[in-house]
Amino acid sequence: MFLAWKEIKHAKTRFSLIIGVMVLVSYLVFFLVGLAYGLAQDNRTSVDKWDADGIILTDESNTNINMSMLPKGAINEVVADEAAVIGIAPNVVNKKGISGDDAKIDTTFFGIEADQFLMPEVIEGEAFQNDDEVVADISLKEEEGIELGDVLQLAGSDKEVTVVGFTEDARFSVAPVLYTTVSSYQEVRFEQIDESDEGRVSAIVVRDNGDSIADVDTGSADLKIYSIADYISEIPGYTAQVLTFGLMIGFLIVIAAVVIGIFIYVLTMQKTSMFGVMKAQGISSGYIAKSVVIQTFLLAAMGVGIGLLLTGATAMVLPAAVPYQTNLNFLGIIAALLVIMAMVGGAFSVRAVVKIDPLKAIG
Known part of the structure; x- marks a missing residue:
C-alpha cells in the first residue's frame, strides 16, 4: 500500500492522466445507463x-x-x-x-x-x-x-x-x-x-x-x-429499445474495460527496469505484485468514484424533458465491473512482473 501510494504521489501527472481516462470512460457509461433506463421507464x-x-x-x-x-x-x-x-x-x-x-x-x-x-x-x-x-x-x-x-x-x-x-x-x-x-x-x-x-x-x-x-x-x-x-x-417498441440499449451499453462496458486494462498493463510494463532494480535489492516478487494490484485498485476506484460524482451532478442539472433516471443498483454493478476489469488488467501485469529477470531489466 505504501509503495503504491508513494509512486502515485511522486508521478502525479502520469497517474492523473490514467485517472482522467477512467473518469471519462466511467462517466460515459454511467450517463448512457441513466438515459437508457430513464427512456425505458417512460414506457412503463x-x-x-x-x-x-x-x-x-x-x-x-x-x-x-x-x-x-x-x-x-x-x-x-x-x-x-x-x-x-x-x-x-x-x-x-x-x-x-x-x-x-x-x-x-x-x-x-x-x-x-x-x-x-x-x-x-x-x-x-x-x-x-x-x-x-x-x-x-x-x-x-x-x-x-x-x-x-x-x-x-x-x-x-x-x-x-x-x-x-x-x-x-x-x-x-x-x-x-x-x-x-x-x-x-x-x-x-x-x-x-x-x-x-x-x-x-x-x-x-x-x-x-x-x-x-x-x-x-x-x-x-x-x-x-x-x-x-x-x-x-x-x-410496442419497449423490448426492442431495451435490447438495443442493453447491447450497446454491454459492448461499451466491455470495450471500456479492455481499454482500461491495456492502460494499466502498459503503465506497468513501462516500469520494468524499476522492478528489476527492486528485485536486485532483494524485494520479493510477491511484494511488487501486491503493490501493482493495490495501485491498480486505487486508480480504478478514484476514476470510477469521480465518474459517479460527475454523473450525479449532471443528473441534478438536466432539464426535466431529458428522460434520465438513476438506478443505484445498475450503477453499483457497473462500477464494480469497471474496477474488476481494471484489476484483471493489473493481474496480467503481475504475471509479467513475476517473470522479470533483474539482470535483463537493468540492462
Missing part, C-alpha cells in the same frame, strides 16, 4: 403504478391494449380479488388559447373509475370528481408549464378537459398520462358516451393473491389474461 411507469398482477385483454388484440375493446360490464364476470376497468386512448392536446406546433402535447388518456384501485395518488390538487376533469402526470407541469385549473383542448374536436390534480410517475409509451372518468375516455375515443355495461373499455386490470394469475377466471373465452411482466414486454 404508469403500468408499474397499477401495482397489479395481471391484465385482461381481448384475444384478438395480440397484447396490444390500443387494439383491445371489451364491454365495461365484463368486469362483473371476472373472478379475482380486485378488478378495475381501464380505457386507453392516445391524443394530442394543447393549452386553451395557445396554438401552434410547439403548443401541441402528445398524451395518453386513462379512463378509470374513481372508486377502483387504479386511481393514482394525487400529489398536488385533487382527484377528478366529474367528467372532463383530469389528473395529469407532473411532467406536464415541469416540462410544458401546465398548471392546476388550466383547460386543455383536444386535437380534432371541440372537447376540453380541465386539469384538477397532478400525480407522479405516470407515463405510458413515453407520453404523459391524463387520468379521467370512463365516460370522458369514451368521448375522447369514440366521440360518444355509453354509460351502460355495453360501453367499451380497453382492458380489465386485476390483483389476485392466489399462486398464479392463471387461476383468474376471465368469464369469457374471448378474453385472455396476461401477467403484467408479459404485457410490459409486449408494449
Whole structure:
C-alpha cells in the first residue's frame, strides 16, 4: 500500500492522466445507463403504478391494449380479488388559447373509475370528481408549464378537459398520462358516451393473491389474461429499445474495460527496469505484485468514484424533458465491473512482473 501510494504521489501527472481516462470512460457509461433506463421507464411507469398482477385483454388484440375493446360490464364476470376497468386512448392536446406546433402535447388518456384501485395518488390538487376533469402526470407541469385549473383542448374536436390534480410517475409509451372518468375516455375515443355495461373499455386490470394469475377466471373465452411482466414486454417498441440499449451499453462496458486494462498493463510494463532494480535489492516478487494490484485498485476506484460524482451532478442539472433516471443498483454493478476489469488488467501485469529477470531489466 505504501509503495503504491508513494509512486502515485511522486508521478502525479502520469497517474492523473490514467485517472482522467477512467473518469471519462466511467462517466460515459454511467450517463448512457441513466438515459437508457430513464427512456425505458417512460414506457412503463404508469403500468408499474397499477401495482397489479395481471391484465385482461381481448384475444384478438395480440397484447396490444390500443387494439383491445371489451364491454365495461365484463368486469362483473371476472373472478379475482380486485378488478378495475381501464380505457386507453392516445391524443394530442394543447393549452386553451395557445396554438401552434410547439403548443401541441402528445398524451395518453386513462379512463378509470374513481372508486377502483387504479386511481393514482394525487400529489398536488385533487382527484377528478366529474367528467372532463383530469389528473395529469407532473411532467406536464415541469416540462410544458401546465398548471392546476388550466383547460386543455383536444386535437380534432371541440372537447376540453380541465386539469384538477397532478400525480407522479405516470407515463405510458413515453407520453404523459391524463387520468379521467370512463365516460370522458369514451368521448375522447369514440366521440360518444355509453354509460351502460355495453360501453367499451380497453382492458380489465386485476390483483389476485392466489399462486398464479392463471387461476383468474376471465368469464369469457374471448378474453385472455396476461401477467403484467408479459404485457410490459409486449408494449410496442419497449423490448426492442431495451435490447438495443442493453447491447450497446454491454459492448461499451466491455470495450471500456479492455481499454482500461491495456492502460494499466502498459503503465506497468513501462516500469520494468524499476522492478528489476527492486528485485536486485532483494524485494520479493510477491511484494511488487501486491503493490501493482493495490495501485491498480486505487486508480480504478478514484476514476470510477469521480465518474459517479460527475454523473450525479449532471443528473441534478438536466432539464426535466431529458428522460434520465438513476438506478443505484445498475450503477453499483457497473462500477464494480469497471474496477474488476481494471484489476484483471493489473493481474496480467503481475504475471509479467513475476517473470522479470533483474539482470535483463537493468540492462
